[in-house]
Amino acid sequence: MKPGLFQKILFLIIVFGYLQAAAQPAAKIYGVVRDQNNAPLSWVTISLLQARDSSLARTELTDEKGRFEMPSVHAGTFLLCYAAVGFETFYSTVIELSPGQSFQATPVSLNIVTAALQEVRVISKKPLVEVKPGKTVFNVQNSITGTGSHALELLQKLPGIRVDNNDNIS
Numbered sequence: 001m002k003p004g005l006f007q008k009i010l011f012l013i014i015v016f017g018y019l020q021a022a023a024q025p026a027a028k029i030y031g032v033v034r035d036q037n038n039a040p041l042s043w044v045t046i047s048l049l050q051a052r053d054s055s056l057a058r059t060e061l062t063d064e065k066g067r068f069e070m071p072s073v074h075a076g077t078f079l080l081c082y083a084a085v086g087f088e089t090f091y092s093t094v095i096e097l098s099p100g101q102s103f104q105a106t107p108v109s110l111n112i113v114t115a116a117l118q119e120v121r122v123i124s125k126k127p128l129v130e131v132k133p134g135k136t137v138f139n140v141q142n143s144i145t146g147t148g149s150h151a152l153e154l155l156q157k158l159p160g161i162r163v164d165n166n167d168n169i170s
Contacts, residue, residue: 026072027097031105033066033082040066041110044084051077051094075099082108129158136160 033044046068048058057078062068080092087110097103130137138158156163162170 025100027075027099027101027103028069028071029073029080029095029097029103029105030067030069031080031107033062033068033084033108033110035087036109036111038109040064041084041087042066044068044082044087044110046070047081047083048073049079049081051079054079073097075101080105082110084110086113087111088113 029048031046033041033046035041040062042062042064044062044066046060046062047056048060048070049055050057057076058070058073060068060070075097078095078097080095082090082092090108090110092105092108095103095105126139126141128139130139136158138154140154152163152167155161155169164170
């Protein structure tokens, strides 16, 4: 057999093997997500995670009717993670997908996260120096050196103001 003919046959075997592997039909996952009152939940993020290490394989969002569909999923073992703002995150059991399989996920009901705040505090402080049209305001109450100092000592520390040894302000 000629060396060139052998290489061509080997190349064809590899190409046909690859095409055969790529031609396997992909699996499909679909399902529905609802809230505690059985109302459909839209915009829930459905993450398809590899079962062996929880790495992300794919994500989809639910539609207005709470439905989702993941077409063209490769065969393997996966988990589904359901996450939405204001709701508890839910993980499915392990899913084993074979080529061409159409898998309907168990309908999921997400629970609302109930967390009560004990107290809410809004704190605001004026800046130490405020520049306004025609004037500069120095807020003494925000200055560390403001306590125990008289007005002339505070003026000495202001930006843009000079107080000489004779207490003249310029």
